[in-house]
Amino acid sequence: MKVRRKLIQIDEELCNGCGQCVPGCEEGALQIIDGKARLVAERYCDGLGACLGECPTGALKVVEVEADDFDPDAVKELLTEQGRAVPNHMPSPESLRLDAPKAKPKGGCGCAGSRIEAFAPAASPCQQANVPTGMAAESGPSYLTHWPIQIRLVPADAPFLKGADLLLTADCVAVSLPGYHQNYLPGKKVLMGCPKFDDVELYVQRLTEMFSVSGIKSVSVMEMEVPCCSNFSRIVATALRNANADIPAEKIVVKRTGEIKAKTSLDQPVPL
16 A cells, blocks of 8 residues: 655665665665665655664665555564564554654654663762773763753653753764863753754654653754754754743854854744
8 A cells, every 4th residue: 555654765876885774774674785775665664764873875865755554564574584673662554654643753763772761970080980091081971861862762751851951962063062071961951963864844843842841941052054054943943933932042053173153042933
């Protein structure tokens, strides 16, 4: 049965056949065939895009197409044949169709890395003393207090979001900005994503629900100065407007050379 839904599309010119996306697909829908990543069959792909972040060349993207309906039973049979574990939770075919009402997203893709955890930030001096010689400067301290951190993997009602000061960070910022951990993470709950390669509609929907249900106290948006990143603050502003949320919000723009270019208010939402 053909339905309109989202599906993974592979750009063969960009694909180098590295295979990193194969284990990243929990449904077993991707394989390397003739040196390129291939979608084994449409019915195995849920179209949620958990594999996107595994591709080093950007060859994968999610598109909206007429495709065979997602078939959880067929996925279970395929994974059993491959000797792989069957995910505890898979989306229903109805929830993936674009022409059918969808429940609001409650969490990520069902992968093991989306399990919610909370932990203490910044290793104590005693813990640092036990780090092998030469590793202390490389390994810490970390000011991260929770997991997961990718926007698409975090449920809107995640416990660590309750009453949080939220730091929304474009992926490239943490690599470009010296002192990111020490200067921006303390006291914040961080979520990360890429406004160019990820699903903008999902981001708006997920953030709208977070702003509606989690009692978030403040929002800081950190994005790069490059044009492809500027959409991040518009996504956040749109979600704030959709949630009718009166939450103090600021935008911090980071240069590619690691300096702060600008800090401005997000009090006036700008539509996407």
